[in-house]
Amino acid sequence: MTLATDSLIVDGVRLAYRDRGRGEPVIFIHGTPSHSYEWRDVVPHVEAAGFRTVTYDLLGYGRSERPVDRDTSVAGQTDLLEHFLDALGIEQVTIIAHDIGGAIGLRFSLSRPDRVRRLMLIDTVSYDSWPSSSWQKIIDENLDDCTSMPQDAFNALLTRQLKMTVTDHTLMDGDVLQAYLAPHQSTLGRVSFFEHQVRHYDSKFTREISDELPRLTMPVRILWGEEDQWQPVRYAKRLSDAIPNARLAVVPEAGHFLMEDAPERVVHEVLDLLRTPPR
Template sequence: MTTLLNETVLINGQRIATGRHGAGIPVLLLHGTPAHSIIWRNIVPRLTAAGMQVHLFDLLGFGASECPRQADTSVAAQSQLVAALLDHWGLRRAHLMGHDIGGVSAVLFALDHPERVRSLTIADLPSYDSWPSPTWRDIHERFDEYARMPADQHRALMARQIGMAVFNKTLMQGPLLEAYLAPISGVIGQPAFYQHQVAHYDSRYTRDFAERLPGMDLPVQILWGADDEWQPVEYAHRLLGDIPGATLHVLENAGHFLMEDAPERVSEYLQGFIYQTDPEVLDVTRRPVYTTE
């Protein structure tokens, strides 16, 4: 599958695979786990066609980015990459969308650097005490053992887990499933997956959301798959109650990977929210026309 990544950036001496597409309103997309930038492939073209410059990257230890032998790849550490990348791209402020743990990193960045965030869209993110979810709990608690399991067993386990992330189970098959499995398989990918991803499925990064989120002062939109098997929609409503002025859209017939199940609806909500909140889009008659077709 065609990659969205077209540049390599060194941040603190570590190689980060990044992509930049289109021109116009700056938008930064943060993927989650077990995923990488491929999850945005149906979103980016819609955003660029709507007059936006889309920036994205593979988190450190994920996808095509470096998998260092020793590094902090927690959501807190990943949030610190955002400022460095915005500086690299010459962006003082940008609209952020974060999915899953990318959503956690986006929230942490917005709490620490609200002056750099034009708006925040978060989707199906772990929050409060919601993670690791039941289906990942044993894998998280014994991640070092799973890292050493036979390769075929690991791939079968991950195929099952990733299959749970979509509502339409026919989607996650063949080349698409292989594209998700490839970076987390093999002699490097398998142990790196458990070290850099699964080991950090830890609610200690989000337990204080109830205290911190009410102080958030920026436009926030929440998107959620109604059929998310990992992060129940009840947590979306809890986030809605704690974030002042937030809006929530629950997408029917969509699972945890809602960008796979409903890319057109995700794009439409994101575009609409950006147009409503961008301080530099003043003349609505000159806004680019976008479509979900």
Template sequence: MNPIATDNVLIDGKRIAHGVYGQGEPIVLLHGTPSSSLIWRNVVPRLVGAGYRVHLFDLLGYGHSERPRDPSVDTSISAQVPVLEALMDHWGLETAHIVAHDFGGGIAQRLGVFHPRRLQSLTLIDVVSYDSYPSPRTRQQMASGLERLIKVPDSEHRAHFREWLLTAVHDPQRLESSALETYLDFISGPIGQASLFQHQIRHYDPKHTMEVAARLPELGRIPVKLIWGAHDAWQSVDYAHRLHADIPGSDLSVLEECGHFSPEDRPEEIARLVIEFLKR
């Protein structure tokens, strides 16, 4: 599947794949784990068609961006915030509408709390928050040792994560016929398998969101939209209601027949809700 982050820039000496589409008010899209900017491929054309300039990128250690070999390079939620800010500077954006999914939502929460001037508005879609991650299943795997998981045969690794990714959507057949194999390619093979654990899973630590949990009411200073899949098996919709209660003035939409990867299950609805929110 063709990438949508087709340009590259060095941020603090690390290569970041990114892309810009359309003209108008700026929107920055943040993806999560274990996906990439590709998750926005069916949302971007609708945002562009509505008159927005869309900026996106693959997080450091994800997708088509650099996978640093040095294990001391931090690719956690907290460490991705300065990468985002540097990219916004590269794009010439002092401020923008931020739309974030999954781990990207953790990045966006920290940006909104520590650097509120960078946000015109914030849309959080099926995001990590508070102590909502890792899931019990993932926590158990991490406890058994990541080194062992890094070294399992590729076929076993791919089979395991194929099944795991299919639990992220309400319509597995739709994902299987589109982006599933590309997502698996990013996290499998001689580079992707080790990178998944080094750059993603080892940073599944709720400290990054718990550090800002008590300050989430501060996000009420800007317009905030929450969008959640009613059948999200990775991030319970209970967290959507908790965020809604903690962020004054926030608006919540819960989508039926929709799982955690809501931009895969319901891209048309996601785009419609974002556009309506921004125009309002």
């Protein structure tokens, strides 16, 4: 199931997105190495519960444009998020965010708290938690010569990383694995992956907002896979302690891609948050 089926020009660039349903708006922000496909088993249930659901591929990801001259870091994506909401006519929104999407959600919630009704952080990067050791090794060994990497070698590298995101490795196989690999099955796709994603794996974007987290006043839910190999659960507890209105739920036998390991639990937690009165 592909979620980003439509396109919209936002601040001069093309974003692939999906906007469905009626009612209070909820936006889902994916992580890396990923695209909006990761929400396929979550969004339809939230939409069926009576909410307007918006999913999109971050700039440089999935089916969105892969520009040569735009900032696709967490900071750049945060700026673009505001333009995207404006283009959709959404003034206030609940943000459901995963991985680097969580950093985008945090930065946006701090800069425009008037526009965020609630915030959910799922296995998000924070503080100095990223890049993980396995990604740092890839950055050190492959970033400078990524243009010469053969497709088979790239697929093997990314497959190894994706297998680390789930506790049940059979979930990251077959059609699901191919869907995560699909945006990178060309020279452009491989180079874009390193330039638009991996090159921006930099904890400065979360370290520089760490002291501001206590300013968040909206309801915040933190949801984490207990077996996350990239973002250890101690960071979830650190976020929970720093954010005044945060509630933490740790899911056993689940990894970094919680929506793959435990989609029903994610749906339950999202709907529970949406029943919480904003502020």
